[in-house]
Amino acid sequence: MKFNVFTQMEYVVRSPGTLILNIHALRSPQQTVLNEEFTIEPYIKAEELMLALGENRLVRFEVAEPGTIKVTYKALVDNCYEIxxxxxxxxxxxxxxxxxxxxxxxxxxxxxxxxxxxxxxxxxxxxxxxxxxxxxxxxxxxxxxxxxxxxxxxxxxxxxxxxxxxxxxxxxxxxxxxxxxxxxxxxxxxxxxxYHLKPADFHAxxxxxxxxxxxxxxxxxxxxxNGLVKIATGRDAADTAIANIFGDVTFTTMQVSCELAEEENFEPxxxxxxxxxxxxxx
Amino acid sequence: MKFNVFTQMEYVVRSPGTLILNIHALRSPQQTVLNEEFTIEPYIKAEELMLALGENRLVRFEVAEPGTIKVTYKALVDNCYEIxxxxxxxxxxxxxxxxxxxxxxxxxxxxxxxxxxxxxxxxxxxxxxxxxxxxxxxxxxxxxxxxxxxxxxxxxxxxxxxxxxxxxxxxxxxxxxxxxxxxxxxxxxxxxxxYHLKPADFHAxxxxxxxxxxxxxxxxxxxxxNGLVKIATGRDAADTAIANIFGDVTFTTMQVSCELAEEENFEPxxxxxxxxxxxxxx
Amino acid sequence: MKFNVFTQMEYVVRSPGTLILNIHALRSPQQTVLNEEFTIEPYIKAEELMLALGENRLVRFEVAEPGTIKVTYKALVDNCYEIxxxxxxxxxxxxxxxxxxxxxxxxxxxxxxxxxxxxxxxxxxxxxxxxxxxxxxxxxxxxxxxxxxxxxxxxxxxxxxxxxxxxxxxxxxxxxxxxxxxxxxxxxxxxxxxYHLKPADFHAxxxxxxxxxxxxxxxxxxxxxNGLVKIATGRDAADTAIANIFGDVTFTTMQVSCELAEEENFEPxxxxxxxxxxxxxx
Amino acid sequence: MKFNVFTQMEYVVRSPGTLILNIHALRSPQQTVLNEEFTIEPYIKAEELMLALGENRLVRFEVAEPGTIKVTYKALVDNCYEIxxxxxxxxxxxxxxxxxxxxxxxxxxxxxxxxxxxxxxxxxxxxxxxxxxxxxxxxxxxxxxxxxxxxxxxxxxxxxxxxxxxxxxxxxxxxxxxxxxxxxxxxxxxxxxxYHLKPADFHAxxxxxxxxxxxxxxxxxxxxxNGLVKIATGRDAADTAIANIFGDVTFTTMQVSCELAEEENFEPxxxxxxxxxxxxxx
Structure with missing residues (x-):
């Protein structure tokens, strides 16, 4: 089942710091990320990390300049489950x-x-x-x-x-x-x-x-x-936080969506x- | 229903302090203390206190000399309840x-x-x-x-x-x-x-x-x-502790008993x- | 030192219930309430209660009709302290x-x-x-x-x-x-x-x-x-809550003020x- | 620095269960286990496990028969540290x-x-x-x-x-x-x-x-x-418990020791x- 997933978050940076985000759809032998795009505005080089256990994809980047940053992730993902x-x-x-x-x-x-x-x-x-x-x-x-x-x-x-x-x-x-x-x-x-979470948000x-x-x-x-696209698994939310923030950086707003790719016929x-x-x- | 209640406690005193005990059977219009005896060995003068709410009887005394003290309380009490x-x-x-x-x-x-x-x-x-x-x-x-x-x-x-x-x-x-x-x-x-608590102890x-x-x-x-002799009521154990100890004084041993006065015919x-x-x- | 104290609170009532408020200035031999006024709109008969310990004044009333009620208290109080x-x-x-x-x-x-x-x-x-x-x-x-x-x-x-x-x-x-x-x-x-609390609120x-x-x-x-007008003392906030609400009644807004009566010369x-x-x- | 480490534990088994022990000295490129011996009396086949993170060695075995079992581990270990x-x-x-x-x-x-x-x-x-x-x-x-x-x-x-x-x-x-x-x-x-822990026990x-x-x-x-022989590292004691017991099995007694191998000259x-x-x- 193919889904278009999307999130956009804004942060206010007041001092240099580091963010570690856990918002990428997991890539696994069964869950296929058909295409994806991750951007930070203004541009910051980010590093993708994979924990040894292979259960999440982290992205880490440093923020140096005070101001507002906008992080956007979108992907087309084919999830995979068994009933x-x-x-x-x-x-x-x-x-x-x-x-x-x-x-x-x-x-x-x-x-x-x-x-x-x-x-x-x-x-x-x-x-x-x-x-x-x-x-x-x-x-x-x-x-x-x-x-x-x-x-x-x-x-x-x-x-x-x-x-x-x-x-x-x-x-x-x-x-x-x-x-x-x-x-x-x-x-x-x-x-x-x-999919179908109202109001739209990340789900656990x-x-x-x-x-x-x-x-x-x-x-x-x-x-x-059957409408879930996996981001991560872990022991609990301490392992799989959407964002870990180090420094004087504040989360302000977020949008999340998960939509069925057009051609799909979804039976909940x-x-x-x-x-x-x-x-x-x- | 008449009960003979008894307790004996020993404390080791290492420095001067104060003890407040809450072991006396409550005296109320309905619960009658027919006779009672409270002793501290070696002898210490104790002061009996009644909180404004009238729901417990405290006894307070100072310990000055290092050593062991033995506190004994016994009473014959006619409790009173309604079914x-x-x-x-x-x-x-x-x-x-x-x-x-x-x-x-x-x-x-x-x-x-x-x-x-x-x-x-x-x-x-x-x-x-x-x-x-x-x-x-x-x-x-x-x-x-x-x-x-x-x-x-x-x-x-x-x-x-x-x-x-x-x-x-x-x-x-x-x-x-x-x-x-x-x-x-x-x-x-x-x-x-x-009455009938095994092993014998205070009850709550x-x-x-x-x-x-x-x-x-x-x-x-x-x-x-129907085999209870009331000592105190309060909001919780913080109000009705058997003993409050101030100073370097340690509780060592305790005996408690609650026996039916001989002539009684008890139906639980x-x-x-x-x-x-x-x-x-x- | 004389202060004009004032509070106004609104509640939304959805089902019959009872409110117990603790907003009256305490009357004591030293703290004199020179005048005071307590109203509920629409009118509800309220009952004033004093706990045995004499440390607070409660007002209790029942709300029966769904709707909004507005409670207003104002008083001129001469507080009293010792340095x-x-x-x-x-x-x-x-x-x-x-x-x-x-x-x-x-x-x-x-x-x-x-x-x-x-x-x-x-x-x-x-x-x-x-x-x-x-x-x-x-x-x-x-x-x-x-x-x-x-x-x-x-x-x-x-x-x-x-x-x-x-x-x-x-x-x-x-x-x-x-x-x-x-x-x-x-x-x-x-x-x-x-007095002088910013933003204005009750204080503890x-x-x-x-x-x-x-x-x-x-x-x-x-x-x-020295700018305080006592409402209550107690063991902690459990004893002295500004409002205890029983029933489906929700607090919505509140105003509080404490002003010096005009003629006073206040030295903080x-x-x-x-x-x-x-x-x-x- | 070489140490003889030893532990012996007894368990009472009342129903079939599984034990996972974490008492083996860690084998790492630097900490060398020169010899070791692990026994269960009466004999039970045990399985040695290594978590992916490589930070502890677990031993797992099933207990089937009610009775008492005695687990013994001893090893000669050359630890390794840097000052x-x-x-x-x-x-x-x-x-x-x-x-x-x-x-x-x-x-x-x-x-x-x-x-x-x-x-x-x-x-x-x-x-x-x-x-x-x-x-x-x-x-x-x-x-x-x-x-x-x-x-x-x-x-x-x-x-x-x-x-x-x-x-x-x-x-x-x-x-x-x-x-x-x-x-x-x-x-x-x-x-x-x-080494030198008194009374002897595992240390954290x-x-x-x-x-x-x-x-x-x-x-x-x-x-x-410098007198420690590492058993495990982990996030906290939840990851590195000496024993995890599943079933009606009770720990009764334990001995632990850590002695310097004879020829050593130890400077704390x-x-x-x-x-x-x-x-x-x-």
């Missing part, structure tokens, strides 16, 4: 997990799974099928956490959200990850461009590792699961009880 | 609450009801009868929080316990209070001597203000509700669905 | 504290003094004079915490502020109180109207109990100490090293 | 940092540098030399945080320790890391065997990235800096003002 019956997967035992997956069992900055152990087991410990477990916790988050724009901030973590029960997509994702890890299911954060959801695949879950239920996919059994980005 | 069908009570509207009850709606050190607002409403907001609401939240605590001796410490609060889901009687009480207040039901902390539970009465609830379900009272409808200490 | 050399006061030992002062040693919702014990002693434990101790901690807050409008919210506590080092007057006061209590100095929250600072007097401290250094008082030695509202 | 004048290093700008180092600027589970930004800048922002900055914060931790065995637990984080000011080596390390990252200095957790300290080297700092000042290295300028493990 399958993940409910048939048996739980992957820790003893069989690939070593690259193990870090996604550990607690992280915003996903303090160590503190949610009893709660997760009280709520979901009775469910034996691992896919049904993650579906249940995703539904629980959707039912119990209120989507409230502006409620949380960059310091809000799953430990806060589980009790305060309000937040934005980032908080829904962190809580999903923390609950999975507390149940010994590896889970990671997913950011991307999202999470992937749980089930039977050898990273299966996508979105407790916000705000967008079709959502989880439905007893029907659809899982989607995984490749 | 009634509090389920018929309508919710007391905030507009009708007596001014002396209003502070028990506020969040306090260990009962951050302001942070539990959505959670309380998600879990119990659908229940209209106020008594049933408190019964439901008490049962929820009992089912979800594991009683684990030594799990928590003096800094643990309801905000921790609601997620960590383990603790001792103090934590069960704090969580009950916080949930009540989040539902606009005044609630306060209750400490006392408890909570009272919710329903239809004009402070009704007792105990999410631990460890003791019969517990909450049972569809049967017993509430107990309130007078 | 004295509190630096000569010796520390009041816990053993000598009046029982009514003891609760102000306990931790409270926003002032977790129990968690700041070591920090307070590491920073200020070497100072022996109790007045100098409070001056030092007030200066430390002023130097280390940045006044940032909008930084904190109603859940922010001293435990957050001590590390995050940014906040508003409420946060500065909570941290001052928590540090005092951690040093075994009773302390309480003070809210009032403040704190009082420490030194040598038998509640001495005023304001780590924000935003206003002269601020703490200055080696000069001015303390001010206490009576 | 140099790191105080001459200029700060490495974010724009020049290698991409592999960037993750060590992010906040992590136990090192919430995002919450310590203002505090770090208030305390250490005036120091321009990056090495002196880290020395200063390490000394500040040593002076302000009390080493108290048993004070903290596995959930304690730098955000707690910075205020509570007590903890163990793990807490000292987490706070050092969080402060470094808040100052835009990459920092990571270091665990190892430590931290490394700051200065001028291209990971320089070692230890705010506990409990051991000579400690930081001293104006003298010694830094040590880095290679």
């Amino acid at each position: 399958a019956d993940y409910s048939r997967q048996e739980e992957t035992m820790v003893a069989q997990l690939d070593v690259s997956v193990l870090p996604y069992l550990n607690p992280s900055r915003y996903c303090q799974s160590d503190k949610l152990y009893r709660l997760a087991h009280n709520l979901f410990g009775h469910i034996t099928n691992p896919f049904e477990k993650v579906v249940a916790l995703t539904n629980w988050i959707h039912s119990n956490v209120q989507y409230l724009s502006g409620y949380s901030n960059t310091q809000t973590s799953a430990f806060d959200t589980v009790t305060e029960q309000a937040g934005v997509c980032r908080d829904f994702a962190h809580l999903g990850i923390a609950l999975c890890r507390a149940l010994t299911i590896p889970a990671r954060y997913f950011t991307g461009y999202a 959801c999470f992937e749980a590792f089930l039977g050898g695949s990273w299966v996508l879950f979105d407790a916000t239920q705000l967008v079709p699961l 996919v959502y989880y439905k009880p007893d029907e659809f059994k899982g989607l995984s980005y490749l | 009634a069908d509090y389920s018929r009570q309508e919710e007391t509207m905030v507009a009708q609450l007596d001014v002396s009850v209003l502070p028990y709606l506020n969040p306090s050190r260990y009962c951050q009801s302001d942070k539990l607002y959505r959670l309380a409403h998600n879990l119990f907001g659908h229940i209209t009868n106020p008594f049933e609401k408190v019964v439901a939240l008490t049962n929820w605590i009992h089912s979800n929080v594991q009683y684990l001796s030594g799990y928590s410490n003096t800094q643990t609060s309801a905000f921790d316990t609601v997620t960590e889901q383990a603790g001792v009687c103090r934590d069960f009480a704090h969580l009950g209070i916080a949930l009540c207040r989040a539902l606009t039901i005044p609630a306060r902390y209750f400490t006392g001597y408890a 539970c909570f009272e919710a203000f329903l239809g004009g009465s402070w009704v007792l609830f105990d999410a631990t379900q460890l003791v019969p509700l 009272v517990y909450y049972k669905p569809d049967e017993f409808k509430g107990l309130s200490y007078l | 004295a050399d509190y630096s000569r006061q010796e520390e009041t030992m816990v053993a000598q504290l009046d029982v009514s002062v003891l609760p102000y040693l306990n931790p409270s919702r926003y002032c977790q003094s129990d968690k700041l014990y070591r920090l307070a002693h590491n920073l200020f434990g070497h100072i022996t004079n109790p007045f100098e101790k409070v001056v030092a901690l007030t200066n430390w807050i002023h130097s280390n915490v940045q006044y940032l409008s909008g930084y904190s919210n109603t859940q922010t506590s001293a435990f957050d502020t001590v590390t995050e080092q940014a906040g508003v007057c409420r946060d500065f006061a909570h941290l001052g109180i928590a540090l005092c209590r951690a040093l075994t100095i009773p302390a309480r929250y003070f809210t009032g109207y403040a 600072c704190f009082e420490a109990f030194l040598g038998g007097s509640w001495v005023l401290f304001d780590a924000t250094q935003l206003v002269p100490l 008082v601020y703490y200055k090293p080696d000069e001015f030695k303390g001010l206490s509202y009576l | 140099a004048d790191y105080s001459r290093q200029e700060e490495t700008m974010v724009a020049q940092l290698d991409v592999s180092v960037l993750p060590y600027l992010n906040p992590s589970r136990y090192c919430q540098s995002d919450k310590l930004y203002r505090l770090a800048h208030n305390l250490f922002g005036h120091i321009t030399n990056p090495f002196e900055k880290v020395v200063a914060l390490t000394n500040w931790i040593h002076s302000n945080v009390q080493y108290l065995s048993g004070y903290s637990n596995t959930q304690t984080s730098a955000f707690d320790t910075v205020t509570e000011q007590a903890g163990v080596c793990r807490d000292f390390a987490h706070l050092g890391i969080a402060l470094c990252r808040a100052l835009t200095i990459p920092a990571r957790y270091f665990t190892g065997y430590a 300290c931290f490394e700051a990235f200065l001028g291209g080297s990971w320089v070692l700092f230890d705010a506990t000042q409990l051991v000579p800096l 290295v400690y930081y001293k003002p104006d003298e010694f300028k830094g040590l880095s493990y290679l």
